[in-house]
Amino acid sequence: MCTVCGCGEGQAYEEGLDHHHEHFPPNDEHVQSGLLHYGHGPAHAHAPGLSQARMVKIEQDILSKNDSYANANRARFNRDGVLSINLVSSPGSGKTSLLTMTLERLADELPLAVIEGDQQTSNDAERIRATGVAAIQVNTGKGCHLDAHMVGHAMDKLPLAKQGVLFIENVGNLVCPAAFDLGEAHKVVILSVTEGEDKPLKYPDMFAAADLMLLNKIDLLPYLDFDLPRCIEYARRVNPAIEVLEVSASSGEGIDQWLDWLRRHRQALM
Amino acid sequence: MHEVSICEGIILLLEEQAVVQHFQQVKTLWLEIGELAGVELEALRFSFEVVSRGTLAEGARLEIQQPQGRVWCQDCTQSVPVKTRYDACPECGGHQLQVCAGDELRIKELEVV
Numbered sequence: 134m135c136t137v138c139g140c141g142e143g144q145a146y147e148e149g150l151d152h153h154h155e156h157f158p159p160n161d162e163h164v165q166s167g168l169l170h171y172g173h174g175p176a177h178a179h180a181p182g183l184s185q186a187r188m189v190k191i192e193q194d195i196l197s198k199n200d201s202y203a204n205a206n207r208a209r210f211n212r213d214g215v216l217s218i219n220l221v222s223s224p225g226s227g228k229t230s231l232l233t234m235t236l237e238r239l240a241d242e243l244p245l246a247v248i249e250g251d252q253q254t255s256n257d258a259e260r261i262r263a264t265g266v267a268a269i270q271v272n273t274g275k276g277c278h279l280d281a282h283m284v285g286h287a288m289d290k291l292p293l294a295k296q297g298v299l300f301i302e303n304v305g306n307l308v309c310p311a312a313f314d315l316g317e318a319h320k321v322v323i324l325s326v327t328e329g330e331d332k333p334l335k336y337p338d339m340f341a342a343a344d345l346m347l348l349n350k351i352d353l354l355p356y357l358d359f360d361l362p363r364c365i366e367y368a369r370r371v372n373p374a375i376e377v378l379e380v381s382a383s384s385g386e387g388i389d390q391w392l393d394w395l396r397r398h399r400q401a402l403m
Numbered sequence: 404m405h406e407v408s409i410c411e412g413i414i415l416l417l418e419e420q421a422v423v424q425h426f427q428q429v430k431t432l433w434l435e436i437g438e439l440a441g442v443e444l445e446a447l448r449f450s451f452e453v454v455s456r457g458t459l460a461e462g463a464r465l466e467i468q469q470p471q472g473r474v475w476c477q478d479c480t481q482s483v484p485v486k487t488r489y490d491a492c493p494e495c496g497g498h499q500l501q502v503c504a505g506d507e508l509r510i511k512e513l514e515v516v
Contacts, residue, residue, distance in 0.1 A: 189513045309405035337488035338441040370498040
């Protein structure tokens with residue numbers, strides 16, 4: 134039987150069908166010589182000018198490898214009733230400060246753990262551990278985002294009790310992390326009001342992928358020209374379903390609503 | 404910048420396929436990269452050239468189809484074309500839109516030896 138799809142031998146190569154691969158007996162001399170068409174000349178190729186080359190239809194999502202790791206992570210989260218949150222933002226949005234405050238407020242109530250993604254240094258993981266919550270740092274080196282494979286390995290090293298919350302702090306980058314599913318339940322995008330209100334339009338993929346936008350540093354609003362309603366309108370242009378909360382990691386404003394959002398979504402998993 | 408990771412993903416898939424489909428070298432790749440997939444084609448071509456060096460796809464030709472972005476407008480209850488994720492519906496000007504095509508990121512077909 135064919136190991137590619139389980140079909141019986143001898144029914145291979147049907148032009149025009151997706152089911153479209155060839156079968157080679159293991160000792161076939163043509164395989165050993167690297168020739169693939171048993172002396173019949175050109176392959177069933179539809180491009181002109183091809184000789185011994187052949188066409189292979191594969192129809193695979195380019196990110197399917199990442200997605201299969203993400204699905205495995207998701208199955209683990211679901212099995213253990215863990216709420217997993219992928220925190221994404223540009224650098225300097227106050228992601229780590231917001232996270233440490235969140236951990237301090239929730240630590241007595243829920244099992245918590247953190248995966249910290251940065252290109253270099255373990256500074257952020259140290260900030261997290263100072264709150265008493267277990268954290269593991271993933272340095273992506275030259276990489277601009279976490280991928281599901283890294284997260285799976287990090288989970289192996291991280292003690293996380295069932296029905297807890299896992300925060301994954303992604304690399305500060307509003308572009309690349311949008312494309313990589315980590316298996317999380319929700320992407321939460323953090324945008325600080327010291328940035329431009331048009332960021333949802335400039336980086337639409339990230340805002341389209343997120344379920345919640347946290348508008349951080351809201352205490353600074355009186356000193357800035359940031360047009361809050363317009364920012365929210367831009368985010369909803371890209372993602373009509375996105376929820377929005379206004380928060381400040383330094384004054385504590387809006388943090389109760391954010392914690393309620395987390396509790397509600399954790400409850401929904403049970 | 405994640406065009407490099409995307410190319411690494413492509414090479415991984417090709418190496419897997421080379422084993423199951425018995426080929427040694429990839430001459431041409433047909434990719435489908437939708438207009439709304441968030442991928443810059445020039446950056447992708449550049450990254451591919453770099454990432455594929457020393458692999459079974461070194462020197463391979465990239466043929467990229469770019470399906471048009473389409474969204475479902477909840478107000479008009481029809482599918483309409485858009486160029487970006489923040490475009491308004493060309494019919495009603497609204498933003499109650501759901502992407503239904505144009506976010507593809509797929510390898511379609513290969514020419515191999």
